[in-house]
Amino acid sequence: MSGVVAASPSPRSASDFFSDPCDSHPLWFKPSLFLSPGFDSEAYISELRTFVPFDTLRSELRSHLSSLNRELVDLINRDYADFVNLSTKLVDIDAAVVRTRAPLPELREKITRFRGSVEAALFALRSGLHQRSDSAASREVMELLLDTFHVVSKVEKLIEALPSTPDDWPNEDDNSMGRISMNDENSKQQDGTTMREAKSMLLERIASEMNRLNFYMAHAQNLPFIENIEKRIQSASVLLDASLGHCFIDGLDNSDASVLYNCLRAYAAIDNSKNAEEIFRTTIVAPFTHRIIGHETSADAAGTSGDELENDYKQIKHFIAKDCKMLLLISSTDKSGLHVFNFLANSILKEVLFAIQKVKPGEFSPGRPAQFLKNYKASLDFLAYLEGYCPSRSAVTKFRAEAVYIEFMKQWNVGVYFSLRFQEIAGGLDSALTSASLVFIHDSDSYQRSSPNLMLRQSVTLLESLRSCWKEDVLVFSAADKFLRFTLQLLLRYCNWVSSAVNTRKSNASPSPGCEWAVSATAEDFVYVIHDVNTLISEVRGDYVGHISQYLSSCSSEILDLVRKSILQGGESLENLLPLLTKTIIEVIVDESVEGLRQLKGITTTVMMTNKPLPVRHSSYVVGLLRPVKAILEGDKARHYLTQETREELLLGTVTEITRRYYELAAEARNTETLLQKFRQSAQRRAGAASGVSETDKMCMQLFIDIQEYGRNISALGLKPADITPYCSLWQCVAPADRQNSISF
Template sequence: MADPIPAQAPPRSATDFFSDPLDSHPLWFKPSLFLSPNFDSESYISELRTFVPFDTLRSELESHRAALNHELIDLINRDYADFVNLSTKLVDVDASVVRMRAPLLELREKIEQYRASVDRSLVALKSGLKQRSEAASAKETLQILLDTFHVVSKVEKLIKELPTVPADWSNGDVNVAERNSMSNGISAQHVENGMNLRETQSMLLERIASEMNRLKFYIAHAQNLPFIENMEKRIQSASLLLDASLGHCFTDGLEHRDANAIYNCLRAYAAIDNTTSAEEIFRTTIVAPLIQKIIPHGASTVVAGSSIDELKNDYQQIKQCVEKDCKFLLEISSAENSGLHVFDFLANSILKEVLSALQKGKPGVFSPGRPPEFLKNYKSSLDFLAHLEGYCPSRSAVAKFRAEAVYVEFMKQWSVGAYYSLRLQEIAGDLNSALTTTSLVPIQNINSGQRNSRELTLKQSVTLLESLRSCWREDVLVLSHADRFLKLSLQLLSRYSNWLSSGLAARKKGNAVSSSGCEWAVSAVPEDFIYIIHDLNCLASEVCGDYLGQVLQILSSCSAAVLDSVKLSILHGGKSLEDLVPLVINTIIEALVEKSVEDLRQLKGITATYRMTNKPLPVRHSPYVSAVLRPLKAKGNLKVSRSPFAFALPEVLLEGERATIYLTRETRNELLLGAATEITGRYYELAADLVSVARKTESSLQRIRQGAQRRAGASSDVSDNNVSDTGKICMQLFLDIQEYGRNLAALGVEAATIPAFCSLWQCVAPPDRQSVISL
């Protein structure tokens, strides 16, 4: 016998005196509620959570579960002997199992038989459904074949009602007897209603076309069937007869401008999805003869050489012909709710014939080799296309017209890219030729008194401005390529700026051989750069002013964002010109300083004048001082020369006629102050170096003299009242800078405001006069 199940120890003893009894529970915990048939755990917990914490509730539930497990084990152990002895009480169980198995096997057999029967019924049902579907499909195919046969027969019958000779019905109205002989009751009914034979014919053709449309539908759903293949010849024959008859009727309607007949024919063409034939008939019948008269394209015409003729007059005549002879059909095809929107006579008839005539009669108009004529013809063509678009009833029709293959092919004929390349070479080539000269080229009569300060003075600058304006001239600009011409304008400004900056850099280095195209800057005299400053200011003002306004006016149809970008780019180009003005001013200043330094170097002779001599203290300035600022003064007479830039001496730079006309007062003051500051700085460097050397030399001689006297035992005979050579030199320099300061004041420059002059004053002035600068 198996051992009983060991009982688990209770969580606490029932006789534990220090805790609650085993079966004790809080007042809020009622295990009896768990046995209720309507017990809901969620509602039970939601009721207790208001006053019982979750931890307390969980602990109480776990205690209750442990108690229940303990009780269950106790019950099993209590009746464990009876549970084990249960197997010994089961007598003859195998026999009972055999008895129970027989009816179960019988039931299984019946179920399998029923399942087999159901499977057979299902197979039969599926087979019947399949046969039914095949029958329906065969019936549908048969119905299509029957409908196809009926439609073919109907079409053939209707075609037989058409006149066999176009001349029989192209003459308009005929008598009733003739109509009755050519038509059935339907056509006779139309005749009785007063309709002419042409309109009746067009209505009959529209009906035939609708039947042919049905026939195409049937054939599409019954392809590769022997019946259809056998009827293929009949169908093709009927289709050919329909096309021929429809073409004759449409042609006759166009010649007589029969609106009703044309409308019916167009509906017929639309029904059979053969818009191309209608467009081609209109092109060859109406458009081609008109265009042939305007633009003959025979072999003799091409040889005669009319390829460079302008197209403006030709387009004007074509517009008149379209208005007079083609507008009626365009109005019919574009009528609202007419269903004829599938036709595009503008592109596939009119424009196609015009393109063909131009290619055959005037092929030279598409060549950009002659840019002026090419641009005129291109703009005339755009105007002609815009005129044709005026016949489109809606924006969608315009979009459809522009998307047509003929329209695209027509636009491809105009090589605007090649035209721009030629204009680029032309405009940029002129500027490049002007900038590659070895010297600055003044414009003619630059020295005449008729010129004013607002006009450009150099050919290079004039060429730049002309090139910039050429980019936006009406006879040059292609608005669709405005971005390219804007780019060209900016490139021209950049080319001019680079030419000038490179020349200034080469001049500063003093070598033009290494920089090709910079020879002009090295060979130019300082006066030449006055023209450059003037032209830079004029160009910057023009580019950022009237030129910018002109460009924005031309591009006024663009968006605000595009206009802002264009404005910023052009203003940036103008600013690049303004930024070059300080560089040119510095170049002039450097030239003036170098000229003045040549005279300043004469102060080195002061040392030789007073060293080891008995000359008294100087009482007047040196002669070289008057020549230091000579490049800034207006002295001397004009010197005539063959060169337009050599008519004035360097001595008349800032106060000469050229500077007063072409430089503003602010620029002249800037040049004057800059040159004076630089000259004074160089003056201070030379003088300070001279004084320093003199003092060092005097100190060395003094030590040698004192050593010799000590060795000889003689006392010094030099009185303290005697002035040393260095003192004489400093006094001479002091008198010189006083005169220099007075010369600066005569030019309008206050010497005391120049730091280098103050340093020079402190270096050479006597001790009692160093605190105050007085000239």
């Protein structure tokens, strides 16, 4: 059939009759993706090749191409008539194209000419704007130079209107007075005061113009015109500084507030506050300071240290209130723009520091702690006096941030002062605690008058050292944290001394320095130690912590709480010594009491070697067992120096320990005698002898009678034997079988 496009079918395999249709595709092949606007063939093939073999992909694409060709042929065959009609209608297409292209070159030429004209106009416009900008910049420079020239000329004319000295003012003619632009009232007055004020006003005006001139100079640097007139500007600046300095000095000498105010405004305008501060220092402050500090007294010349700074500061304060107050008040006027001046630091304090460093450098030395502290506190008071002239908190902060203030504070080496005080106080305590024996305080001793309740010089020295840390003539408030730490170290040193002494007694080792007394110490010695520890605890927790809190009352409540807790912890360290000392006293008394228990071992020997009847009386050693504890606790020293609670604790602990030792020896003797009894009974059975009252029975009876008497002695001391566990064990060990369950005497 003509006109029908035939498409060659794609090759099919031999088994294609039973396979899927030709237009069927695997799941991984999606022809719809080819129609998406953002389809990328390379990315698509790269993605498929990761899991589809290349041959399979190529085969599938060829199959899809064949399918597309068949569809195209089907479309042409289906609309073949329309396709043929389209081709017949497209007649003289080339001529239509030529007609369409004909106006295009002309249009392109017109566009090119228009673009050229626009670019030329734009270039001309840009060139004109650039010339205009350059002209404006040149005009600004020209105006700046003209203004600079006019200001320089104006300043020179105003400076020429100034007289060389204040004395020349009355000789000025009316024209010169007119140049000063004084008001009518001042023109009528011809005294010196009016002339000073007018001069100061003129100087303020000149300074204002110089401020403008400096502004112009900053914006017109490196210009030939400026370089040419630079000498004129410098000359005018020098003349202004000189004239302003003379006027300022004149105002200071005559205490003229208006003149001073105008001069300060002039100095502030030219940003030359340092010059005003230096003039005030050298002209007003230095002469008076040198008169006060600059001359050595006869005591200084002789090498003594009688001259201190407190009196010097007092005179300087009077001088400030009399001769400096006006200037200080003027410079601190609110909204006056004079806050740039700091006469307190850069004039007064600077000169005082210089004078002390030059004439009295030894006053800064901490080598003499007492004089150093006095001078340091006087200096702090002087600084506080200067800060009183600061109108606000920010002014105080600024004053403290000045370099001269920082340099002044660096002169006072508080760290070295604290080290010297540390060595002084700690050395005294260490000397007392390294003594080989306890040193008792007598009523006539000076220590006793300051600490009437302490008995040992070691304890008195500790208390004096603790108090010294917080004395007015020792403590430096800025180093209060160091003195607090030092206080705790002193308490710890004393605690270590007591505990080391007790441990030395227990270990029987060679005593360390300061602990030799513990080797041969009696119970009464330790009674004194316990008394002193209790007294120190009361002092530290009472008046001492109260005194420290009152001294630091200016601190915040949080700091006060921390300080109070630290001191109370030091008191707890002392309190922790009490159980150790109580146990030591118990051991001393027990060691003395158990000497009589050695006679317990002789009861068995006595019974075996003598043919005595059954015992009816207690042994003699029983009476002496509790005699030492009774003598100690009922003595005047224990009653006077120990609390009732401590005495009861000592009594119970001592009796309990003696009874425990008693029980150990009695149990040992009972066990030994039981073995001997078995041996005797075996021997009697072999000999056929009759058995009567045995030695074991006699010994047990003697022990039982002894512990009954011992129990009566315990009761006499106010204790119940049945409440003492070792005594119950002792009763169970030696009591007859019918009396095991009841303790009675």
